[in-house]
Amino acid sequence: MTKLKKHISMFLIALLVFGLTSNIGYANEINNKSVEQEPITYVVNEEQQVAVYLEDSQESEILFHLIKDSVFDIVELGDEYSYIQTKDEEDNEVLGYVLNEEIDQYAIVQDKPDEEELSDEKQEETIETPLTEEPQENAPNEEEAVSEENTSIDSTEGQDNLTEEDELTEEESQTDELKEEEQQAVPDEQEVSDEQPVKSRMLMSKALVTVQGVALKNPTNVYTESSRNSTVLKSYSQGKILKFEKSNNQWLQATVYVNGKAVAGYINSDDVDLLVEKQESSRGIVYNENLHVYATPSKNSNVLKSYKEGHTVVYQTYSAQWNEARVYVNGKWQYGFIHEDDVIPENTPQSTLNGVVKNEKLNVYSGLSKSSNVLKSYNEGKSIKYRTHTANWYEATVYVNGKATTGYIHKGDVVNADAPQKSLQGIAKNRVHVYSSTSTNSSILKSYSEGSNLKYKTFTKNWYEATVYVNGKATTGYIHKDAMVDENAARTNYRGVATASPTRVYANESTSSKVLKSYSTGSILKYRSYTDNWYEATVYVNGKATTGYINKKHVENSKNPQQSITGTAQSEVTVYKKASTTSSVLKSYSKGSKIKYKTFTSNWHEVIVYVNGKAHTGYIKTNTMEKGLKGKVIVLDAGHGGHDPGAMGIEKDLNLNTANYLRSYLNAAGAEVIMTRSTDVYLTLAERVEISHQYNADAFISIHYNSNPDPSPNGIETYYLPSNEDERELAQLIQDGVIAETGLRDRGVKNNGNFYVIRENQNISVLVELGFLSNPNEYDTVTKAAYQQKAAKGIFNGLNQYFN
Ligand SMILES: [Zn+2]
Structure with a gap:
């Protein structure tokens, strides 16, 4: 028998002996984690650090170590670990797990203290509820720093309040003078604070004079009257601990110091969160995706530490909305605050829910993460049971190799049975089957012809639920969503x-x-x-x-979008009223005529013609018009020029060289090329656009080279206006063409072409940036004539494809 077990047995024997006269039963003792009842008190009697774990596993976080002479209580004796309770340096209760083996080796049962000693200890316990100001002192945040400028606060807070029943509240706006006075009155501050358990909230509440609360509002105001319309005496930032008189009224009375003078004021009880009368230790799990431990009881304060959903945390109750937790940050223990909504106490009863698998597959994971092990999987539509757990996860029991195992289901993967189903009506896109289960392999209950109008209800991600009559009996069946089009769905x-x-x-x-x-x-x-x-x-x-x-x-x-093109008639062109050579003729054009048309179908273009001064829509055969670039009017706009050199002082020359190469390619293909400038001259942007309009350009190409204050960006981009589908298509073809020819980095087409020459241009227009002169590598590349020729070839290829 180990030393530990021997002690426990001795304790049990003792209980049997005293049990008749005492009401305390051991079973009660070990299940009750309350502070007052102490089953067995141990003390570490070796020079040894005994680890206290968060969970009953050596893999779990070490909360702290028990050192020689540390005293602790065994709250619950486990097989391998025991759940213990002790006090930290600041005399706060802390809970955790210790290996039995280590207790056995390094600790002994403490001698039972005599009655008096015990009662002393207890008293200490009840009044020592510190921490109110501790975290603020340890980790002052910005807000506090500000408030310290205006008011002298935390360090002396409460010291005098305890002695003077009526003077409560925060230490207020003490001037230096006031401080001196105080120091005179209380010569040794340190001594005073040591003697008096000044941080005790219990003592305060016992006196029934003053209570404390967390300032909820930012700011939390103290008013002259019990009205929000009255003057604000003083404002406090959220998370600040305030003192005021206990009251059942909506308005709490508080004393604030204004210019060193105590003034009675009022705080609305909705603006403060009362601190608990007695802090209790608890364990819980992180409810939301993340739990932040804040430096002060305010979500605006610094985050000391964060924990992931499902993680177990230990904490103490603090106020209605806040709990207090001890966290190890930057090599030291600190007190922080956990919001009530972020944690769910371990013993919270779970609700059992029924639901169906919503997506193609549902995985039951070993942990609260989709990257954890998959314990089991279920197919869409399968009915399953699970229990409430955290904000995003359910808990479920699954059998793995015949053994009941706890797993987790993501909430997004199931539809709760009580979730309201939506009634829908739709049209069968084709012949539609109603299946007996959510699988196209299941038996078909009934089939409906294409276009049938059916009623059904939402069910899972891919399936609808429907009631069909099979042999006169109402039966539940399932229709795949893809088979139906919602009656109210927008039509094209x-x-x-x-x-x-x-x-x-x-x-x-x-x-x-x-x-x-x-x-x-x-x-x-x-x-x-x-x-x-x-x-x-x-x-x-x-x-x-x-x-x-x-x-x-x-x-x-019809083609969508329809492309606008100016073409040359390669024979006599007849404009028909309909897209048929047997329909009536609206007009004819002779061979070589320039005709502006829109693409329509594979065999027909659409044109607007004027007959007796009246506009008519007509149709011409596609094979009557020249294809490709022949006869197309292309305006080339070499960017910058003259006194405007563009990027790195040389862009204007590169632009013009590139435009000249492009002109050669286009001329060879029979296009009509107009240059906005063919020499080193300056043109306004408006003049460039005017040229486009004057020649009714089939395409306007503005040629530029890029630059950036940062030397790293490189590559090619082409701009267009998002409102113009033709421009998007042309921009993409040119971009692809240039990338293919030059091999430079593809930065893609950009639909934010809010450049004057594009925006104000009524013709199809794009702007191409052929590389970054600001990038040293790219500079070397793009300044070579060979590169400019390749870039021009790329633009040409894009244009050629666009017009074919
Ligand atoms: Zn430029």
Whole structure:
């Protein structure tokens, strides 16, 4: 038998002996962690540091060490570890686990103190509830530093208050004079504070005069009257410990010092959080994602230490909203504060919940982290049980190799059974099946045809729940979300060409249903998204708007976006009223005519023509127009010039050289090139844009080289305006072209092209920055003519692709 167990048995025997006359039972003793009852008191009798752990594991955090002569109580005796209680240097209760082996080796049972001694100790215990000011003294934060300037506070706080019942509160705005007076009255401050348990809140409350509380508001005001409209006598920052008279009223009376004079004032009880009368030790787990231990009872104060969700912490009750905790920071123990909402006491009863797996898969983890071990997995839709735990995690019992194991489920992975389901209505995108479970491998309860309008309820991430009648019996089934389109979902509107001869609008989603209307080939139709195979359209039947359906195979959608291009007629061009050569002719153009058009379908461009002074939309065959750059008007804008040299004093030259190379490439491809400048001259930005407008440019390219105060950035970027889809496409093609030719870093296209030459330009315009002159490496590269030629080739390739 070990020494420890022997002692425990002796204690039990003693209890049996005295048990008849005493009401104390051992079972009660060990389960009760209260301070007053002390089952066995031990003392460390060896020169040895005995580790006290947070958990009953050597892997857990060491809270502190018991040294020789440390006294502790065994609160609960475990197999390997015992839960002990002791006091730290400041006489605060602290709890933790100690290895039984070490107790056995290094500690002995303390001799039972005599009655008097015991009562003394107890008294000390009840009144010694320090810490009120300790953390503030140890770790003054900025706020306190400020308040110290105005008021002299913490160090002397309470010292005189204790003796004078009516004078309570904080030490107030003491002038130097006042301080001197005080020093005279109390010659040795140190002595006074040693003698008097000045930090005791218990003594205060026993006197029923003054209580203390945490200032909740920032600032917390003391008013002249019991009204928030009255004058503010004094303001305190959040987290400050204030003293005031105990009262059941909404308004608490407090004395503050104004210009060295005690003045009665009022604090609203909503503005303060009363300190507990007696602090109690507790253990809890971190409830939220993080728990911060603050320097003062204010979330605005410094964070001394943080713990992750699920971590076990020990603390003492402090006020209604705050707990106090001892943390080891920068090599020393400090007192900090934990907000009530951030911790959940260990013994908090858990609620059992039912739910279903929300996502494709649910993992039960060994810890409160998705990177911890997976104990077990469940598929979507599976019903499971779990218990409340922390803010983001549930606790669950799973069987691993036949053994009940505690695991954790992330809240986002389940839908609670009592979560309200939303009723929805939608259209079957295609033929839709209602399955017996949330799996396409499960049996099919019922099927509905494409376009069927069904009612169902939200269930999991990928599945809806629906009630179907199978052999006349209501049965719960499941529909995959992808199979349905919500009735109220926004539809996409389309415009396109009728390609079937004729193209029919049907009453239902079936070619065998009633025909509402027929259109000849080439008719331009408008319709909207509906199911996988059908569009929905509104047609007028006998003057009445009617919903009908067009088979997707019977129409060709317009290009989106439509690109605006000026092209040259390579033969006589006929403009038709519809996208069909059998439709009426609006106008004709001779070969070589410059025609501005918009891309429309694979076979047709769209044009605006004027017939008898009236604008009409017409259609031309795509093969009647020259493709590619031939005949395109391209304005090249070499940035800067003249007295404006641009980046590093040389950019203007690089810009012009690059533009000249690009002009050669474009001319060779048959494009018409306009240069905003072809020499070293200065042009305003407005003049550059004016040239674009004057020549009605098909594209305007502004050429620049970049720079930055920081020498590290490098690479190429192309700017456009986000409102213009054509510009985005051209910018991307040019960017890709230049990167492919030069091999420099791709900084991507930028949609914040808020440059005058782009913003004010009515034509398609982009601005390209061909590398950083401010980067020494890149400078060496881009200043070479060979580079400028490559960059020009890249821009050319982009333009060429854009116009093909
Ligand atoms: Zn520039």
